[in-house]
Amino acid sequence: MNFDQATFELPRHLQALMQREQAGSPPASNGLPRRSFLKLGALSGFALGAFPLGTLAQDAAKPAGLKPTQQPSAFLHIAADGSTTITINRLDFGQGVQTSLPMILAEELDADWSRVNSVHGSNDPAYVDPLFGMHITGGSGSIAHSYTQYRELGARARAMLVQAAAARWKVEPGSLRTQNGQVIGPAGQQLGYGELAEAAMALPVPTSVTLKDPKDFRLIGQPTGRLDAVAKSSGHQDYGIDVRLPGLLTAVVAHPPVFGAKLQSLDDSAARAIKGVKAVLRIPADRGGEAVAVLADGYWAAKQGRDALKLAWDSSAVEKVDSARQLAQYRTLATQPGPRRFDADVSGLDKAPHQISAEYVFPYLAHAPMEPLNCTVRVEAGKAELWVGTQMPGLDGLAAATVLGLPPQNVQVHVQMAGGGFGRRAIPSSDYVVEAAQVAKAALAAGISAPVRLLWSREDDIKGGYYRPMHLHTARIGFDGQGRIQAWDHVIVGQSILAGSPFEPMMVKNGIDGTAVEGMKEPYEIPMRLTVQHPKVNVPVLWWRSVGSTHTAFVMETLIDEIARTTRQDPVAYRMKLIGEQHPRHKAALQLAVDKSGYGKKKLAPGRAWGVAVHESFNSVVAYVVEASLKKGVPTLHKVTAGVHCNRVINPRSLEAQVQGGALMGLSMCLPGAAITLKDGQVEQSNFGDYAVPRITAMPQIAVHTVQSDDAPTGMGEPGLPPLAPAFANAVARLSGKPVRELPFKQG
Amino acid sequence: MSTLNINGQNHEVDVDPSTPILWTLRDTLGMTGTKFGCGAALCGACTVHLNGQAIRSCVTPVSAASGQKITTIEAVTGGSDKVGQAVHQAWVKHDVAQCGYCQSGQIMSATAFLKTLPRGKVPSEAEIDSAMAGNICRCGTYARIRAAITDAAKALA
Numbered sequence: 001m002n003f004d005q006a007t008f009e010l011p012r013h014l015q016a017l018m019q020r021e022q023a024g025s026p027p028a029s030n031g032l033p034r035r036s037f038l039k040l041g042a043l044s045g046f047a048l049g050a051f052p053l054g055t056l057a058q059d060a061a062k063p064a065g066l067k068p069t070q071q072p073s074a075f076l077h078i079a080a081d082g083s084t085t086i087t088i089n090r091l092d093f094g095q096g097v098q099t100s101l102p103m104i105l106a107e108e109l110d111a112d113w114s115r116v117n118s119v120h121g122s123n124d125p126a127y128v129d130p131l132f133g134m135h136i137t138g139g140s141g142s143i144a145h146s147y148t149q150y151r152e153l154g155a156r157a158r159a160m161l162v163q164a165a166a167a168r169w170k171v172e173p174g175s176l177r178t179q180n181g182q183v184i185g186p187a188g189q190q191l192g193y194g195e196l197a198e199a200a201m202a203l204p205v206p207t208s209v210t211l212k213d214p215k216d217f218r219l220i221g222q223p224t225g226r227l228d229a230v231a232k233s234s235g236h237q238d239y240g241i242d243v244r245l246p247g248l249l250t251a252v253v254a255h256p257p258v259f260g261a262k263l264q265s266l267d268d269s270a271a272r273a274i275k276g277v278k279a280v281l282r283i284p285a286d287r288g289g290e291a292v293a294v295l296a297d298g299y300w301a302a303k304q305g306r307d308a309l310k311l312a313w314d315s316s317a318v319e320k321v322d323s324a325r326q327l328a329q330y331r332t333l334a335t336q337p338g339p340r341r342f343d344a345d346v347s348g349l350d351k352a353p354h355q356i357s358a359e360y361v362f363p364y365l366a367h368a369p370m371e372p373l374n375c376t377v378r379v380e381a382g383k384a385e386l387w388v389g390t391q392m393p394g395l396d397g398l399a400a401a402t403v404l405g406l407p408p409q410n411v412q413v414h415v416q417m418a419g420g421g422f423g424r425r426a427i428p429s430s431d432y433v434v435e436a437a438q439v440a441k442a443a444l445a446a447g448i449s450a451p452v453r454l455l456w457s458r459e460d461d462i463k464g465g466y467y468r469p470m471h472l473h474t475a476r477i478g479f480d481g482q483g484r485i486q487a488w489d490h491v492i493v494g495q496s497i498l499a500g501s502p503f504e505p506m507m508v509k510n511g512i513d514g515t516a517v518e519g520m521k522e523p524y525e526i527p528m529r530l531t532v533q534h535p536k537v538n539v540p541v542l543w544w545r546s547v548g549s550t551h552t553a554f555v556m557e558t559l560i561d562e563i564a565r566t567t568r569q570d571p572v573a574y575r576m577k578l579i580g581e582q583h584p585r586h587k588a589a590l591q592l593a594v595d596k597s598g599y600g601k602k603k604l605a606p607g608r609a610w611g612v613a614v615h616e617s618f619n620s621v622v623a624y625v626v627e628a629s630l631k632k633g634v635p636t637l638h639k640v641t642a643g644v645h646c647n648r649v650i651n652p653r654s655l656e657a658q659v660q661g662g663a664l665m666g667l668s669m670c671l672p673g674a675a676i677t678l679k680d681g682q683v684e685q686s687n688f689g690d691y692a693v694p695r696i697t698a699m700p701q702i703a704v705h706t707v708q709s710d711d712a713p714t715g716m717g718e719p720g721l722p723p724l725a726p727a728f729a730n731a732v733a734r735l736s737g738k739p740v741r742e743l744p745f746k747q748g
Numbered sequence: 749m750s751t752l753n754i755n756g757q758n759h760e761v762d763v764d765p766s767t768p769i770l771w772t773l774r775d776t777l778g779m780t781g782t783k784f785g786c787g788a789a790l791c792g793a794c795t796v797h798l799n800g801q802a803i804r805s806c807v808t809p810v811s812a813a814s815g816q817k818i819t820t821i822e823a824v825t826g827g828s829d830k831v832g833q834a835v836h837q838a839w840v841k842h843d844v845a846q847c848g849y850c851q852s853g854q855i856m857s858a859t860a861f862l863k864t865l866p867r868g869k870v871p872s873e874a875e876i877d878s879a880m881a882g883n884i885c886r887c888g889t890y891a892r893i894r895a896a897i898t899d900a901a902k903a904l905a
Binding site: 092093094095096225226228229230231232233234235236237238239241242244250275297298299300303368369370371372417418419420421422457458459653657660661662663664665687688689693694695696697699701702 | 763764767768771774775776778780781782783784785786787788790791793820821822825826836839840843844845846847848849850851852855876877878880881882883884885886887888889890891892893894
């Protein structure tokens with residue numbers, strides 16, 4: 001593997017890695033990412049049986065009993081000058097784990113925080129989620145699953161540094177203490193971690209360590225600036241799209257206009273005539289379709305080439321979805337028998353003194369991360385390297401290996417900082433990674449061995465599928481004059497996200513996809529019957545930040561509010577009465593939002609109304625109390641007060657950002673233009689002009705408050721999203737007198 | 749060959765004159781601080797300054813920049829631009845960025861906006877919103893963008 005450092009730039013850790021590989025040195029104990037020891041293992045219950053598991057690296061120097069996820073050398077590098085580099089085992093796509101995971105490790109290490117930076121990992125077994133045993137950033141689990149892991153990593157490394165200092169000074173390790181990147185001896189003598197690192201990292205890794213008493217935390221819980229703030233405020237942060245390699249070619253792909261359609265005819269003469277175009281390649285496309293890649297020097301030539309292709313498609317063998325017809329089909333399906341998630345007796349419903357009969361419609365939604373999807377592939381000497389901002393580098397590496405016909409251990413995935421994602425970078429089918437590998441494979445077959453960067457246009461992204469599924473909910477509820485719910489008969493119709501994916505055996509039970517029903521019923525004690533229908537539709541679907549709660553929270557929290565309104569009860573008091581005794585965190589979060597907002601005490605500005613919602617997702621609870629108005633029929637959100645319960649907070653500044661961002665993404669579902677629709681099998685939207693996302697003008701005032709707790713942290717990447725839309729809708733319903741049962745909101 | 753004046757330096761570039769400035773910066777010159785977001789002047793991620801005015805480089809061809817001065821994020825936050833420096837510092841202080849991908853464009857729009865204000869003026873929230881409405885952030889950093897622009901304006905006053 002040859003490269004000329006003068007002609008291109010790579011992140012420093014990649015340079016170091018490549019240099020070491022060039023030198024043929026063994027896996028280092030200095031904390032830089034090691035070569036991948038990726039192995040296949042069968043994880044029971046997973047259909048593919050082919051996840052990159054945390055199988056032990058073949059390294060005799062490491063003590064038995066410690067997993068790769070527990071080895072400080074894979075996560076920590078302290079240079080001689082004391083600068084400390086911590087590898088994160090997740091993708092940072094804005095949520096801030098690039099800072100908060102290092103904070104956790106640095107806390108137990110007693111590092112000098114001003115000398116700490118962090119880098120992304122790879123598909124190396126060390127970087128699996130310690131709970132799931134696979135490489136994944138998702139389910140708001142980065143902190144929740146790696147809190148103890150990163151504390152132990154820091155504590156182990158600290159113990160090794162202390163041991164090394166004790167040997168140097170010939171004293172007992174117990175007589176030493178550590179502070180701010182220094183080991184301090186009994187006579188007050190000091191040694192910086194940088195001076196000890198080499199000797200320390202050569203020592204055996206202790207199998208057991210004592211963690212700090214949380215009352216001694218100096219970093220955890222402190223509002224801390226992001227480690228990438230300077231780079232991201234100066235144009236110097238590199239993302240996957242910015243990877244530069246010698247000879248790099250860019251691929252822009254013509255995708256079939258209907259998912260899975262075949263190519264009928266291709267005239268590429270005009271495309272080949274464009275300056276910079278190197279090749280036009282027919283490749284297999286996602287879902288059994290075909291596509292055409294134009295490979296060129298740079299994106300612009302490749303895109304000009306793609307636009308100059310004369311293409312005819314054959315979509316005769318695939319379903320051509322029409323959104324209006326699909327809604328009619330869903331309405332019919334909602335009346336059919338199906339599997340039940342809850343099965344309460346609802347026979348008394350018709351006799352209840354009060355009844356609500358409601359239908360809710362939710363459209364497909366695109367993730368539309370700001371960085372258009374891309375993946376760079378280099379195949380050389382029977383090995384491949386991928387550079388991609390991915391939530392699942394293990395699966396993606398395996399998928400690329402399959403396409404390229406390489407053993408999985410010969411594919412290395414360098415995880416890149418990503419410009420947003422919201423779920424779109426965790427694709428069980430690895431769609432755009434597979435596409436990049438297909439382009440690289442076709443290029444090699446055409447005699448082109450240059451590295452290839454696949455880059456999607458915004459239109460490719462909006463039209464490219466993998467949407468939050470469209471859903472229909474129907475509900476019939478019977479209750480008495482005090483709001484006591486006697487029966488709740490509910491139906492959810494929507495595609496399963498996980499059917500046909502490796503996650504199906506684990507998360508689809510009794511024919512019901514767990515992600516479709518999460519967030520239903522709890523925290524309320526309700527006699528509910530919940531029937532679920534999962535139609536098969538020729539539109540690829542995927543999780544979208546907070547997944548099922550994007551729709552279940554809306555349905556639950558607007559209906560609960562409607563019952564309160566119907567029975568003339570305060571919506572907060574009604575919820576407090578209805579929330580079960582085993583859900584004190586809901587009550588605490590809601591009470592905090594109520595107290596901080598002035599709800600029920602403060603006089604609102606004329607034309608405004610309060611709206612309330614509370615919802616748990618990913619084991620964290622968020623309550624919103626909002627102020628909204630209707631200006632000439634247009635719903636407007638003015639002010640949001642959040643009450644958050646996510647147990648211990650690692651970085652309050654990061655938490656605030658996640659709630660602000662989650663709230664805005666929740667608001668995005670309400671505003672005009674937040675819908676993907678299909679006609680004759682083709683997606684009708686194409687860019688931010690017809691698939692609208694909120695601009696700064698829509699941003700409400702937002703105040704974030706957290707419930708104090710010392711319990712182990714739960715996730716915060718997603719839970720800020722679900723309760724926003726129902727809180728807003730509840731305020732609108734109070735103003736208009738009419739329930740809001742559709743997203744985006746109807747205007748006027 | 750076209751000549752482009754970027755951040756005070758002339759660059760000879762061998763590209764078709766219809767090529768957008770964005771791709772000339774990114775792919776030809778390797779200046780990747782300017783970002784691709786939509787390719788249609790809808791999101792503002794690619795914002796640069798043309799003679800001090802914020803423009804969308806994804807739809808502005810190289811031919812339109814002949815004899816003009818292009819300024820990119822690298823110069824605005826890294827050089828002697830007082831306003832750019834104030835904006836950069838406010839962005840860091842407020843920890844504006846989440847994924848950060850749109851922030852080059854946000855900073856370029858904010859800097860151009862602050863330069864249009866009379867000396868000492870601190871813009872209202874409505875004025876900030878109006879100036880920044882062409883820049884999309886999907887992470888939802890808008891509240892901190894408002895605070896950072898207000899802070900930068902105060903620092904410059």
